Amino acid sequence: MNAAFEKHCNILDYALSALWRRRLKNGGILMVFAAVIFLVASFQLVTSALTETAGKVLAAAPEITVQRMSAGRQEAIPLAYGDRLHEIFGIRATVPRIWGYYFDEVRGANYTVLGVAPDMPQADGLGKAVSGSVPWPLGQGRVVLGRAAAATLELQPRQLFSFFRPDLSLKPMTVAGVFRPETELLTADLIAMPLADARDLFGIPASQATDLCVYVANPAEIVTIAEKISKILPDTRVLTRPQIQKTYQVVFGWRSGFASVCLLAALAAFAILAWDKASGLSPEERREIAILKILGWETSDILALRFWEGGLVAGLAFLLGITLAYFHVVFGGAALFKPVLVGWSVLQPTLSLAPPVTLKEVLLLLAFTVLPYLAVTVIPAWRAASVPAESALSG
Amino acid sequence: MMRRPASVLLSIVALLLAIDAGLLAAGQVRRNEMARTLPLLHSMTAALGLTDLCVATEARYTRHPAVSDPVVPFMDHPAAMEHFPTGSFWTPTIRP
Numbered sequence: 001m002n003a004a005f006e007k008h009c010n011i012l013d014y015a016l017s018a019l020w021r022r023r024l025k026n027g028g029i030l031m032v033f034a035a036v037i038f039l040v041a042s043f044q045l046v047t048s049a050l051t052e053t054a055g056k057v058l059a060a061a062p063e064i065t066v067q068r069m070s071a072g073r074q075e076a077i078p079l080a081y082g083d084r085l086h087e088i089f090g091i092r093a094t095v096p097r098i099w100g101y102y103f104d105e106v107r108g109a110n111y112t113v114l115g116v117a118p119d120m121p122q123a124d125g126l127g128k129a130v131s132g133s134v135p136w137p138l139g140q141g142r143v144v145l146g147r148a149a150a151a152t153l154e155l156q157p158r159q160l161f162s163f164f165r166p167d168l169s170l171k172p173m174t175v176a177g178v179f180r181p182e183t184e185l186l187t188a189d190l191i192a193m194p195l196a197d198a199r200d201l202f203g204i205p206a207s208q209a210t211d212l213c214v215y216v217a218n219p220a221e222i223v224t225i226a227e228k229i230s231k232i233l234p235d236t237r238v239l240t241r242p243q244i245q246k247t248y249q250v251v252f253g254w255r256s257g258f259a260s261v262c263l264l265a266a267l268a269a270f271a272i273l274a275w276d277k278a279s280g281l282s283p284e285e286r287r288e289i290a291i292l293k294i295l296g297w298e299t300s301d302i303l304a305l306r307f308w309e310g311g312l313v314a315g316l317a318f319l320l321g322i323t324l325a326y327f328h329v330v331f332g333g334a335a336l337f338k339p340v341l342v343g344w345s346v347l348q349p350t351l352s353l354a355p356p357v358t359l360k361e362v363l364l365l366l367a368f369t370v371l372p373y374l375a376v377t378v379i380p381a382w383r384a385a386s387v388p389a390e391s392a393l394s395g
Numbered sequence: 396m397m398r399r400p401a402s403v404l405l406s407i408v409a410l411l412l413a414i415d416a417g418l419l420a421a422g423q424v425r426r427n428e429m430a431r432t433l434p435l436l437h438s439m440t441a442a443l444g445l446t447d448l449c450v451a452t453e454a455r456y457t458r459h460p461a462v463s464d465p466v467v468p469f470m471d472h473p474a475a476m477e478h479f480p481t482g483s484f485w486t487p488t489i490r491p
Contacts, residue, residue, distance in 0.1 A: 009401055016400035054448050056433060058461075060440040065462060074464070097444050101455060110452050112459075114443055125438040146449070182432040183439055188449045189458070211462070213444050239462060244446050247461040247488050257483035312404070319411045323418065330422045343480035345452040354425040 008308075011301065015308035018288075029273060030317050036266045037321025037369055038328070043262050044365065045329040046337055047252035049355035053185065054248035058241075060122075062213035064226050065239040074237070076208040081233055085214065088228050092217045095119055096209030098198040102163055102191070109152045109346040113191045115198025121215065129187075134177035138194050142176040148188035148347040150178045166203040173197070181350075188349035258340050270369070274376040289384050302385040303378060310377030314370040322365070329353055457481040460488050 019026045066085075068077035082094040098115035116123065118137050127136035130144050138144065145153070153161055155175060162170040179187040199206070216225050226238045254263055289302055297305075328336060333351045342348050439445065451457040456464070457479065465487045 009399075012401045012404075013399055016404055020400070050448065050450065053429075057436045057440055057448070058446065060437040061446050061461075062444045065444075065446065067462065072464070074462075095444070101458075110458070112449070112452070116443060120442050120444055122438045122441040126442045129435060129439045148452075180435075183436060185448050185450070186436060186439060186445055189452045190443075190449070192443060239446075244461040248448070250488055251460050251485045253486045256486040259484075316407075316411075319408070319415070323411060323415050326415070326418050326422070330418065330425065337484075340480055340484045342451045343453045343457070343482075343484075345481070347452045349449050351450070352425070352429075354422050354429055356426075357419060357422070 008304065011304050012308050015305050015312060018305070019309055019312060026313060030313050030320075032269055033273065033314065033317035033369075033373070034321040034324070036269045037318055037365070038325045039262050040266050040369070041322050041325035041365055042328050042334065042337065043259055044361060045325055045355040045357075046334045046341070046353065048361070049329065049353040051248045051252060052356055055245050057186065058245050058248075061241050061244045063216050063219065063222050063241050064214035064229065065244075066212040066214060066229060066233065067237045067239070068211075068233075069235055069237050074211075076204055077211055077236070078208055080207070081236070082212050084232055085212075085229060088225060088232070090216050090218060090221050090225055092215045093119065095213045095215070096195075096211075097213055098195055098202065098204055098210050100198075100202050100210060102201070104152070107152050107346060109149070110189070111149050111191050111347070112189050113193065113198055113201060115195035116192050117195045120213070129180055129183050130177040131180050132177055138176055138192070140194060141172065141174055141197060143173045143191050143193040143197070144177045144179060145175060145192075146179050146187040146190040146347075147181060147184055148349060149191055150175070152347055163201055165201060171197075171201050184349045185352070189347040258337075270372070273373065286384055286387075289381070293385070299382070299385045303382055306378050306381035307374065310374045311370075314373040318366060318370050322362070326357070329355060451481040451485070453481055454479040456487075457485045460485060463488065 066077065066081070067074045068081070069075065077096075079096055082096060085091055085094055095117050097117065100113055102111045102113050103109075104111065116126070116138065123137065127134055130136075134144065155161060159175045160172060161175070162172045165171050173193065179190065179192075193201075198204075204210070214225070214229065216222055222240050222242070226240045230236070230238050253259065292302060292305075293299075328334060330353060334341065334353060338348075338351065341351075446461045447459045449458070
């Protein structure tokens, strides 16, 4: 046991010396390999952080959302649609929502304006989400801003600002408060106001709303009730809470353009490395193997040597790549991805990501990167090592 | 006495693993902080009827992917082209 261990330690020492002799080439391979792993791991960490956060936070999203569709687009929904749902047994409440976007042409910002209905669940607890003491429910003409929206509007020390209604008349609003920083991932661009004010700002008639939130008595019946709503209101799109939660598992997939580019870049870099290795050993490497065989090394020893060399390069690159990726995502706010993740958004939340690191994901990444590299390193070495030493030396 | 190359390697690996452990510990502290704010975020999500995270605000299909049309980038007008950068990061929503 000790002899075998000592033998492998010696082979490892020799492998390290061999790697050091060709340090420029091996260092280059290590850096490229680490960069590929960094790219793939960073994407995986960003998406898993956002997917996990969405899954947890949106567990309290409306149980069913009903939107009216017309000519393939979402349109305002008549409040009378809500009355038609009363016949469905199991519906606890139907609450009309008014929300939409307000584009600020001066600043290029796109705010999300949300009317807050007093009969929404847990509406009385909203005051806790606002910095300072804000009387809740909000009074007429008073709004609560997300932090990015407040910063973009540059209101300090003013508390008054105005938005244009569709007829270009001005609607004045008073800032009652700003959402707390820890809610930024939900509220950065939000302007929350009483339902009547949102209706007034968007010019939505009193008989209509943007969509309807339906709350059911038994959460196990969400899907059944959603199917019944679809039958009663065939011109609507009915979204359930489980669908909303699943959305974020779908939108950050490897099929998105950016992810495909990352993956293709990784595959291309890996293919070049594999090609270099699989196309055979250099004459120098063949000569080295032949000399080792003449000195008494067996084929298995040479395979062990190549395995150690490949394993060291791939293992170190993996460790380096994954460490940098974690630092980049958690402490660097995924700075390299942010330009694509948020695009031309003027209103940007401070991304505070804390992805879960599971053994499954680490092993998956290891299996896709290190193992194929080991295979393409060892196979040509095995081919060279099985050739008699004399013929290898004679070239 | 000269140090064995293997012990130098071991030192480098140990250093990297120690850095990893430190980073993971700091990340866990942040995860714990986020877990503490979860009840507040839940009550906000319920009270405002929120359906989406606020990550990108440039286009409605990346601001609210959960309640947007799956093919909305190409629905703005006939033969519309997707031109927002976030459209390359976020895939269209395909609902079951």
